[in-house]
Amino acid sequence: MENVLINEARTCGMCFGAKSAYVKVVTLLERKKDCGQVILYKQLLHNKDVIQDLRDRGAIFVQDMPEQLNKEDTVVIRAHGETEIFFKRLEERQIHYVDCTCDKVKKIHALIAEKYRNGYSIVIIGDKDHAEVTGSDGWCNNEAIIISSLEDVKQIKNAVKQKIFIIVQTTFNEKKFKDLSDHIIDKYGKSSLIEIFNSLCDAQRKIHDDSVDLASKCRTMIVIGDKNSENTKQLFEKCRSVCTNTLLVECRSVLYESLLKENCVDFTQPIGITGGASTPREVIKNCMQFLKWIAFYKSAYAKIKNKMSKMRCFLSDDNVIINRIIENFIDIALSSKAKYLRGALIMLGYKIAQNGSEKTKYDFDDSLDLAAVYEFLETAVLVHDDVFDKAKKRRNIPTIQEKNSEFYKTAAGVTVKRQKNIINDAVSAAAICAGDIGFYFVNKKLLESYKNNKNIINVLAYLQEIVLTTIKGELLDILLPIEERFGIKYENTANTSATAASVEDYVLQIDTMKTATYTTIGPLGLGLLLASAAEDDITDMRKFATYLGIAFQMKDDLLDIFGTAEQGKPRGSDISEFKITMLYAAVCDNPVMKQELLEYYGHKITKKNLLQVRRIMEKSGAKQIVEKKINAALLECKRILQRISFINEENKDILYGFIFYLELRQR
Helix, strand or coil: CCCCCCCCCCCCCCHHHHHHHHHHHHHHHHCCCCCCCCEEEEECCCCCCHHHHHHHCCCEEEEECCCCCCCCCCECCCCCCCHHHHHHHHHCCCEEEEEEEHHHHHHHHHHHHHHHCCCCCCEEECCCCCCHHHHHHHHHHCCCCCEECCHHHHHHHCCCEEEEEEECCCCCCCHHHHHHHHHHHHHHCCEEEEECCCCHHHHHHHHHHHHHHHHCCCCEEEECCCCCCHHHHHHHHHHHHHHHEEEECCCCHHHHHHHHHCCCCCCCCCCEEEECCCCCEEEEEEEHHHHHHHHHHHHHHHHHHHHHHHHHHHCCCCCCHHHHHHHHHHHHHHCCCCCCCCHHHHHHHHHHCCCCCHHHHCCCCCCCHHHHHHHHHHHHHHHHHHHHCCCCCCCCCEEEHHHHHHHHHHHCCCCCHHHHHHHHHCCCCHHHHHHHHHHHHHHHHHHHHHCCCCCCHHHHHHHHHHHHHHHHHHHHHHHHHHHCCCCCCCCCCCCCCCCCCCHHCCCCCCCCHHHHHHHHHHHHHHHHHHHHCCCCHHHHHHHHHHHHHHHHHHHHHHHHHHHHCCCCCCCCHHCCCCCCCHHHHHHHCCCHHHHHHHHCCCCCHHHHHHHHHHHHHHHCCCHHHHHHHHHHHHHHHHHHHHHHCCCCCCHHHHHHHHHHHHHHCCC
């Protein structure tokens, strides 16, 4: 995790002009949310994260000025500035506007206008299609000579006056500016008075210099910024000149997909991260935290996978029949699709409890056996889950009952339906036994591995609590669909005289008891316990992990319908298995849409049906409701984490990175 480095030049965030524009618009949105609209004319800044943030806050983006505006509406002028005539038209129409033009650009406009009035030929060195350049050209009646190459200098010959004023786009390449201006002086300096004003942005120069220095020390360099931003493109090219594996990442959401590319980043080597002048400090910090989480996770994953491979021999049996089932179990446990996320969280909990002590700064092997056996526990849970759901695949390989059903049908040559059912019942029971073996193996292996550890009794007690609570959640998950299918009124188990519990109440219980308990609460708590963490610290972590686990499950529900690739099971499996999820609960508020959804629930899902289910989820507002619930849960995670004092900054960054991962993941 110490390999993830951030450019210290970016600690203050955006450059002054970009930050000023952003703050002005945020203030407007907060002040005007109950009255007029805040209309951003064209792109305020070249940064997708900023644009999305302002859109989420209620800003309206337009490429052309609307014909009709309310008198309460406010038009915002982008940081790149606009032409003189544009401002005059706004004033003629008595449109209220806020000018967010960068102060440096305003100075350029004033100088151009002054020199133009005084008879100068205006030369702008820059990209003729850049927003700043087209805006600046508008302050000399669009008569500027725009130069971006030596070939363009020839334009000056037919338009030159006795006086030439040269100015440069604030984000233009510094060396190129000097070369072009020197060439103009050499060619026309004898016959004309030439004045040059260096309007390059100093903040950008500082960012670039420090970023290049950082890139020279790294195996991978990540530049965060919009690909349409001139200064970001230059920053990327400069960093790439000293670090060949430099990645241009446009926004936070793209970072997730970028890192999924095979062999894209070597997390064992130094990784640098920086951003363009329009990239907020918070965005860069989020990306740094995400990288730290991925670096930690990848290290933990490799160790857990290796340890589990070594442990498989302890599960094997001499009996051929028994061993075949056990091998099926191990195949699922060691599948390439297994994420080992829960084991990684155990190691993170252990690391947190050490609080950066030298003993475990780089090595968490003391928690490795616990992490590995917990992953076998998860496999046992999944194997049982697959029997209950009659699932055919898990982690992209056949489930135990599916694989053995095919084995026995082929071996026996069975064609009679009644006998097929006998085989199906038998292999389902065998799969349950395989899961039970996994449960008992966990306890046996923990006692062997930690028999001399003073915390083993507390760890085992906590583990039994996790298993018990998870099974109770599984019971609800199995029986709730039956009650929902047949219209049985839900009982409020806490108070039978109270109003019956809603579908959403029960879903929240399942998400907490089943997923949160064995995915986040259990693993983080076990890691802390193994490392002798204080009881109050474990309690604080439990609050954080509860919201984290609930968000994790709701995200899984969302991805089952809207994800870009399959999870442990094929997309849409929640529909075919009649799962009662938060998405289903949200649709229940609309009886008509619920009835339409039930036409697909409990039936085999096809691609066409999945598209129809998506339409229902979106039209009913269920998708948006669940997305808001996920965001609210993750926001609460951040608030709790901010208040927790026993976790050092390094480990907080990793946890924030995990939150960020949950926000971004699309598969």
